[in-house]
Amino acid sequence: MNGEPLVRWDWLFAHLGPIADRVVQHLYLAAIAVGIGFAISFALAALSIRRRRLFPLISILATGVYAIPSFALFAALVAVTGLSVLTAEIPLVLYTLVLFVPNIVAGFDAVPGDVLEAADGLGYTAGERWWRVELPLAVPLVVAGLRLATVSTIGLVTVSAILGNSLGGLGYYILDGYHRHFTTEILVGGLLSIGLAALADLGCVLLQRLLTPWAAARVAVR
Amino acid sequence: MTKRYDAASGMPGAVNDLSFEVPAGAICVLVGPSGCGKTTSLKMVNRLIEPSAGQILLDGVDVGTENVTALRRRIGYVIQQVGLFPHLTVERNVAVVPGLVGWSRERQRTRSRDLLSMVGLDPDRYADRYPSQLSGGERQRVGVARALAADPSLMLMDEPFAAVDPIVRERLQDEFLRVQRQLAKTILFVTHDVDEAIKMGDLIAVLEDGGRLAQFGPPDEILARPASEFVARFVGQDRGLKRLSLRTVADLKVEPIGHADELPAFLSSTTLRDALSILLAADTRGGIALDEAGLPRGLVTVDAIASALADDAQIDTART
Numbered sequence: 301m302n303g304e305p306l307v308r309w310d311w312l313f314a315h316l317g318p319i320a321d322r323v324v325q326h327l328y329l330a331a332i333a334v335g336i337g338f339a340i341s342f343a344l345a346a347l348s349i350r351r352r353r354l355f356p357l358i359s360i361l362a363t364g365v366y367a368i369p370s371f372a373l374f375a376a377l378v379a380v381t382g383l384s385v386l387t388a389e390i391p392l393v394l395y396t397l398v399l400f401v402p403n404i405v406a407g408f409d410a411v412p413g414d415v416l417e418a419a420d421g422l423g424y425t426a427g428e429r430w431w432r433v434e435l436p437l438a439v440p441l442v443v444a445g446l447r448l449a450t451v452s453t454i455g456l457v458t459v460s461a462i463l464g465n466s467l468g469g470l471g472y473y474i475l476d477g478y479h480r481h482f483t484t485e486i487l488v489g490g491l492l493s494i495g496l497a498a499l500a501d502l503g504c505v506l507l508q509r510l511l512t513p514w515a516a517a518r519v520a521v522r
Numbered sequence: 523m524t525k526r527y528d529a530a531s532g533m534p535g536a537v538n539d540l541s542f543e544v545p546a547g548a549i550c551v552l553v554g555p556s557g558c559g560k561t562t563s564l565k566m567v568n569r570l571i572e573p574s575a576g577q578i579l580l581d582g583v584d585v586g587t588e589n590v591t592a593l594r595r596r597i598g599y600v601i602q603q604v605g606l607f608p609h610l611t612v613e614r615n616v617a618v619v620p621g622l623v624g625w626s627r628e629r630q631r632t633r634s635r636d637l638l639s640m641v642g643l644d645p646d647r648y649a650d651r652y653p654s655q656l657s658g659g660e661r662q663r664v665g666v667a668r669a670l671a672a673d674p675s676l677m678l679m680d681e682p683f684a685a686v687d688p689i690v691r692e693r694l695q696d697e698f699l700r701v702q703r704q705l706a707k708t709i710l711f712v713t714h715d716v717d718e719a720i721k722m723g724d725l726i727a728v729l730e731d732g733g734r735l736a737q738f739g740p741p742d743e744i745l746a747r748p749a750s751e752f753v754a755r756f757v758g759q760d761r762g763l764k765r766l767s768l769r770t771v772a773d774l775k776v777e778p779i780g781h782a783d784e785l786p787a788f789l790s791s792t793t794l795r796d797a798l799s800i801l802l803a804a805d806t807r808g809g810i811a812l813d814e815a816g817l818p819r820g821l822v823t824v825d826a827i828a829s830a831l832a833d834d835a836q837i838d839t840a841r842t
Contacts, residue, residue: 418605421568421678422619422668423594436609514609514652 326469337396345404388460403445407438537733551723559733598669598677606653613649766795776820
């Protein structure tokens with residue numbers, strides 16, 4: 301730090317290529333985790349809705365997993381799956397469950413009973429009712445879960461940097477900067493990660509607007 | 523259409539050995555205290571609830587033998603909470619059943635807009651709104667339009683106007699009766715409100731606890747000759763007055779007007795109940811009955827109104 305400026309712009313401009321690669325890797329690691337996490341969560345939520353008694357159990361398990369420090373979970377998995385993408389993705393996927401499952405369940409629970417009765421009475425088949433009524437009406441809360449999971453995962457990807465230089469996304473710069481006492485690198489890694497999370501969140505909001513124009517109308521009128 | 527069922531008794535909403543027949547084009551109102559099985563009976567028609575015994579014949583065919591989805595699509599269904607789809611515009615809400623049975627988009631659109639006009643909603647103003655942007659009365663209108671969309675021969679209406687305030691309810695009832703005069707649907711209508719039953723029904727089925735049929739007949743007959751203590755209590759002490767509300771000044775025999783005081787005048791469409799009320803309030807010897815053209819037809823007196831029921835009762839008795 302002695303005499304060193306806070307940000308070494310020359311370093312930054314010399315490394316634009318590798319930084320861009322790390323951004324791509326960051327997004328890629330996060331997207332896989334959110335995608336797989338969403339799929340697993342949707343199955344668990346569907347199970348929770350059908351078998352209501354399983355919901356508390358599933359919730360406790362998801363919360364329990366979330367309570368494990370990410371640092372410890374990554375480290376523990378190295379013994380099983382080595383320094384691989386799989387080791388990075390397993391914790392990231394597991395951490396999304398506690399954010400997705402309750403929101404998906406709440407989304408389907410929020411579909412009004414009179415709407416379902418009307419759908420049945422008008423002659424929707426079970427499949428038509430699910431695709432055309434229940435799923436669209438669950439979207440606002442499902443997307444709320446997606447926002448949480450996306451923002452949380454983008455932050456957590458940085459921790460996977462402890463698995464080696466080939467992983468970690470922007471976390472690589474945070475860890476490398478820490479080892480080398482190089483503030484510029486830490487700032488680049490940290491700020492870009494925050495920026496990605498903010499952009500992804502904005503993307504989710506836009507997605508929600510696109511999928512649920514009716515929900516916006518509710519706010520807009522009166 | 524005949525319905526016979528016999529569901530497990532004992533629980534509220536049970537229906538026991540209920541059997542009656544509704545002619546095509548008539549409004550049949552199921553009325554009774556809460557828990558008497560009116561809604562259960564209605565839901566057995568479109569098989570939202572399956573009867574434990576017995577059968578319901580729709581145009582001579584047992585509904586139990588029909589594909590349940592196809593059955594529901596050809597029966598209109600309106601419920602108290604309306605159950606509009608919040609994510610669809612008013613136009614799309616009305617067109618859901620035509621959509622399910624595969625009409626073209628253009629035909630759905632035309633049908634939807636026609637129906638909105640019919641229920642008194644300007645399609646240009648309402649078609650693109652979402653249900654959250656409507657008042658309670660507007661939602662009910664859309665609910666009725668939606669039930670009519672695929673032109674069902676039978677409509678099931680479960681307390682369709684119960685959730686709105688009395689003024690809106692009366693307007694919706696009047697407008698529905700106007701629409702029904704054009705469409706002549708066969709309608710099963712559930713309500714707990716005796717006045718609504720009398721107003722809407724060509725036939726009334728009074729149900730008592732346990733889903734037993736206490737009486738079945740036209741409103742005037744139920745008011746004139748309740749079949750049991752239960753029916754008499756249920757229709758109320760004022761059943762005489764309620765009978766007057768079924769008749770209008772046009773039905774009344776009138777006396778010569780004689781000397782012309784300042785007397786109240788009654789349109790031919792005024793109910794005898796209202797006419798009596800006005801005469802009592804004005805404390806006059808009578809009022810002027812106007813004919814369809816609005817010209818004085820004769821004198822209406824309290825005595826004439828009172829004897830109107832007596833005359834009818836004699837005719838009714840003679841008939842039976």
